[in-house]
Structures are given as structure tokens and as C-alpha cells.
Amino acid sequence: MSGEEEENAAELKIGDEFLKAKCLMNCEVSLILDHKLEQLQAMSDDPSNQVSQVFEKSLQYVKRFSRYKNPDAVRQVRELLSRHQLAEFELCVLGNLCPETVEEAIAMVPSIKSRGRGHDDEAIEKMLNDMSLIKKFE
Amino acid sequence: MFFHIVLERNMQLHPRHFGRELREKLVSKLMKDVEGTCSGRHGFVVAITGIEDIGKGIIRDGTGFVTFPVKYLCVVFRPFKGEILEATVTMVNKMGFFAEAGPVQIFVSNHVKIQKDSEVRLKIIGTRVNATEIFCIGTIKDDFLGVISDPAGS
Numbered sequence: 503m504s505g506e507e508e509e510n511a512a513e514l515k516i517g518d519e520f521l522k523a524k525c526l527m528n529c530e531v532s533l534i535l536d537h538k539l540e541q542l543q544a545m546s547d548d549p550s551n552q553v554s555q556v557f558e559k560s561l562q563y564v565k566r567f568s569r570y571k572n573p574d575a576v577r578q579v580r581e582l583l584s585r586h587q588l589a590e591f592e593l594c595v596l597g598n599l600c601p602e603t604v605e606e607a608i609a610m611v612p613s614i615k616s617r618g619r620g621h622d623d624e625a626i627e628k629m630l631n632d633m634s635l636i637k638k639f640e
Numbered sequence: 641m642f643f644h645i646v647l648e649r650n651m652q653l654h655p656r657h658f659g660r661e662l663r664e665k666l667v668s669k670l671m672k673d674v675e676g677t678c679s680g681r682h683g684f685v686v687a688i689t690g691i692e693d694i695g696k697g698i699i700r701d702g703t704g705f706v707t708f709p710v711k712y713l714c715v716v717f718r719p720f721k722g723e724i725l726e727a728t729v730t731m732v733n734k735m736g737f738f739a740e741a742g743p744v745q746i747f748v749s750n751h752v753k754i755q756k757d758s759e760v761r762l763k764i765i766g767t768r769v770n771a772t773e774i775f776c777i778g779t780i781k782d783d784f785l786g787v788i789s790d791p792a793g794s
Contacts, residue, residue: 511641511722511764519645520718526642531686534644534715538687554676556743560686560717563742564642566759567726594641595724599761601784609783610724 514589514613525590527597529568529576535561569600575640582632586625588614600633641723642742643716646692647682649674652705653697667691670710680769683718684743717742719764719776726788727778729758739778746776758790 508515526534535557542552570576583593592611601607604623607630608614614621649670657665671688678684695709719725719741727739727746736749739760748762762785766777780786 509721509767511720511724513722515722516720520643520720524644526644526715528642531642531715534689535687538689556676556678556684556686556717559740560642560684560715560742563728563740566728591641599724599726606784 511591512612513616514591516591521589521591523590525594527568527576527580527594528564529570529597530580531560532564532568532571533573533576535564567598569598569637570640572640575636578636579633582636583629586621586629596629596633600637601630602634604630641718641720641725642686643683643718644689644713645682645716646711646713647674647685647716648709648711651708651710652700653708655704655706658706663694666694666708666710670712674712674714678743678772678774680771680774683716683774686715686717686743688712688714717744719744719746719767719774721764721767724761724763724785726759726761729754729756729760732756744774744776746778748778748780754787755790759788761785761788 509517514521539553539561546552570579579597580593583596588596592614595611596607599610601610604626607626614626651666651670651673653662653666653669670691674685675688676685690713692711692713694711697706697708699706725741727741729737730740730745731738732754736747737754739746739748739762746762746764748760754760760780762778762780763782764776764778768775768777
């Protein structure tokens with residue numbers, strides 16, 4: 503349990519296993535789960551008793567809290583964010599919450615400032631602007 | 641946060657399933673066994689999205705059952721302490737309110753007038769893990785946290 507004690511997402515302490523793993527933004531999860539649901543529906547007449555409660559709740563959640571709906575926009579956002587030397591986890595927090603100001607972005611992802619990757623306010627602001635542009639032209 | 645990760649599980653299969661459809665049987669049993677479950681380490685298994693590898697089976701002494709090590713790709717939801725996320729308020733009581741973010745329940749104490757079905761942005765400050773469930777404690781008292789939209793206002 504000692505690993506549990508030190509866990510802190512604000513400092514990017516989420517365990518090696520998850521740090522290296524691929525994170526998913528809500529909008530990406532929505533695409534994956536929709537696809538899976540379609541497959542299940544194609545295979546059987548009554549898909550409702552096949553999906554778990556966890557699946558159902560997750561799908562509802564990601565539908566409600568997806569910033570980007572269009573698959574192309576989802577891809578663009580990931581591409582854009584991955585150009586900024588962010589950890590997977592940081593990338594997805596930004597993609598999910600879409601902060602509007604630099605101050606907000608730093609409050610949401612405190613680790614962005616602490617790792618010395620040359621993220622000055624200007625670079626962050628540019629990134630946020632680009633994100634909102636994708637949203638606007640979705 | 642949702643993750644796409646590879647997990648491994650040893651699957652036991654009854655000899656009556658051995659034949660052409662062995663792989664299908666193994667995969668459908670895997671889905672039934674692990675989708676919707678929760679472990680403290682990996683969080684909630686939301687959906688299996690692919691099979692990476694099925695290893696060589698080993699016959700178990702005495703029973704005839706065969707154990708296959710199966711590696712599979714899946715979507716999991718794992719909340720972390722310090723993580724900021726959005727959630728829906730599901731219940732309000734005197735002590736605070738409960739919110740839901742996908743499969744996980746988050747309790748936030750000591751609120752100021754919040755309505756059921758509101759959307760809030762909160763920070764997870766603690767997690768409690770047991771064998772089959774993860775429960776979180778959150779707060780909305782920090783910069784840029786709080787109600788995003790409430791049902792009456794929209």
C-alpha cells in the first residue's frame with residue numbers, strides 16, 4: 503500500500519504502469535465504446551443484457567463530457583497536444599477540461615510548470631488558442 | 641482518467657470447448673469474466689477492445705481443465721488522488737453531495753447549495769479501494785473548481 507500513499511496526479515505520480523500507458527480523452531473513449539456497442543448490436547438482437555453497468559455508465563459519462571464530437575477534431579486535438587512534450591496524462595486532462603486561460607491550465611495541470619520543459623506562458627496560451635480553434639471549426 | 645492498457649489473465653477452459661471455436665470461447669468467457677469488474681490496481685475494466693496474445697495452454701492435474709494465459713487490450717477507468725475531472729451530481733444530503741464520473745462515485749462534503757444533476761468540476765483528494773470497488777472523496781474548494789452548469793440555470 504506504500505505506493506498508494508504517494509499517489510498524486512498533480513505531480514504526475516500515478517505509478518509507472520499508468521505513466522507509460524496510453525491515456526484516453528473522454529471523446530476518444532466515446533468513439534471506442536460506440537464502436538464496440540455497434541459491434542455487439544450487429545452480433546446479437548438484445549445488446550442490453552450484454553453490456554455491464556460499468557460500460558453503460560462510462561458511455562453516458564463520456565457522451566456528456568466530451569468536448570469534441572467529430573472524430574477528425576478528436577484526432578486533431580491529440581495531434582496538436584502531442585506536439586507539446588506533454589505526458590499522456592497531462593495531454594488528456596487538458597483535452598478533457600479545455601481550460602480557457604493560462605492560469606486555469608496551470609491550475610488543472612500543475613505538473614506542466616514543474617518539469618522544466620520550457621513551457622512558458624506564451625507557449626501554453628498558443629496551445630489553448632489552437633485547441634479552441636479546433637472546437638470552433640468542428 | 642481513462643486508459644488503454646494491456647492486461648493479462650489466466651483463463652481456465654473446460655475440455656468440452658476444445659475444437660475449432662476454442663479461441664472464440666476463450667474470448668467470450670474473458671469478456672464475461674472481466675468486463676465491468678474493478679480492481680484497486682487497475683481500476684474499472686470498461687471494455688475489452690482486442691486480444692494481444694493467447695499463450696500455450698497448460699493442462700491442470702486431475703481436472704482436465706486447461707489454463708491459457710491471455711493478454712488483452714482494454715479501456716479502464718482509474719481515478720487518481722490529485723486528479724481534476726468533471727462529474728454529475730447524483731445525490732445531495734446534509735453532509736455534502738455525491739457525484740458520478742463514469743463508474744466511480746465521489747463524495748464532496750460541505751457544499752454551498754448545489755442541485756442534483758448539476759455538472760461540477762472537482763478534484764479527487766482521497767481514494768478508498770477494496771476488492772471490488774473504488775470510492776473517492778473530492779473537493780470543489782480550489783481555483784477553477786465548482787459548478788459548471790446546473791439544471792435550473794440551463
